[in-house]
Amino acid sequence: xKTSNEIANIAKALCEAQKKINHATKDSKNPHxxxxxxxxxxxxxxxxASLLEQGIVVVQSVEGSTLETRLQHSSGEFFESxxxxxxxxxxxxxxxxxxxxxxxxxxxxxxxxxxxxxxGNAASQxxxxxxQPSKAVDVMTGNPFDDYTINAGPxxxxxxxxxxxxxxxxxxxxxxxxxxxxxxxxxxxxxxxKEFSEMVHAYLKHIDFLPF
Numbered sequence: 001x002k003t004s005n006e007i008a009n010i011a012k013a014l015c016e017a018q019k020k021i022n023h024a025t026k027d028s029k030n031p032h033x034x035x036x037x038x039x040x041x042x043x044x045x046x047x048x049a050s051l052l053e054q055g056i057v058v059v060q061s062v063e064g065s066t067l068e069t070r071l072q073h074s075s076g077e078f079f080e081s082x083x084x085x086x087x088x089x090x091x092x093x094x095x096x097x098x099x100x101x102x103x104x105x106x107x108x109x110x111x112x113x114x115x116x117x118x119x120g121n122a123a124s125q126x127x128x129x130x131x132q133p134s135k136a137v138d139v140m141t142g143n144p145f146d147d148y149t150i151n152a153g154p155x156x157x158x159x160x161x162x163x164x165x166x167x168x169x170x171x172x173x174x175x176x177x178x179x180x181x182x183x184x185x186x187x188x189x190x191x192x193x194k195e196f197s198e199m200v201h202a203y204l205k206h207i208d209f210l211p212f
Contacts, residue, residue, distance in 0.1 A: 013054035
């Protein structure tokens with residue numbers, strides 16, 4: 001993450017904004033995972049007013065194959081983060097989906113939005129009453145992993161298969177073995193191999209198999 005030379009003002013402002021930022025509403029549904037998630041609009045709605053009250057605006061822009069998200073304070077101070085755009089389809093629809101996903105993912109991560117009590121009643125129910133677990137707000141669902149077809153190079157048996165067809169353990173072991181081989185042999189990974197590795201790591205973080 002990049003920052004301005006001074007961050008005292010924006011750090012204080014963010015602390016105040018965090019006190020009032022609400023949980024994002026789960027307003028969208030993912031048919032593959034069969035769960036609800038908070039859309040980009042929901043994340044913005046949950047954060048915009050509190051940020052503006054503290055003099056902070058969010059600026060998100062696409063630079064080449066990356067998305068930059070900047071939290072800009074009225075003092076001129078800022079926090080800025082960059083994320084690679086991972087596309088599953090090489091067309092405008094794929095680009096649009098990738099940008100929307102990246103905006104939601106990065107904004108939620110920078111503002112620490114992760115989960116919310118589904119109905120707000122969990123804390124008020126009697127202790128001897130069995131409660132259902134609250135549903136997590138997954139700001140990353142509705143993601144580009146659902147139909148991602150692996151292209152790990154012409155010599156890979158994985159090419160042409162789907163990420164979701166393989167276990168997380170297998171995917172991680174495959175990527176780590178490849179990275180180790182390239183490092184030990186001082187070889188530069190092929191573009192497809194590097195892209196596959198990045199996608200696997202992002203996917204495993206999405207399903208909470210790896211920490212963020």
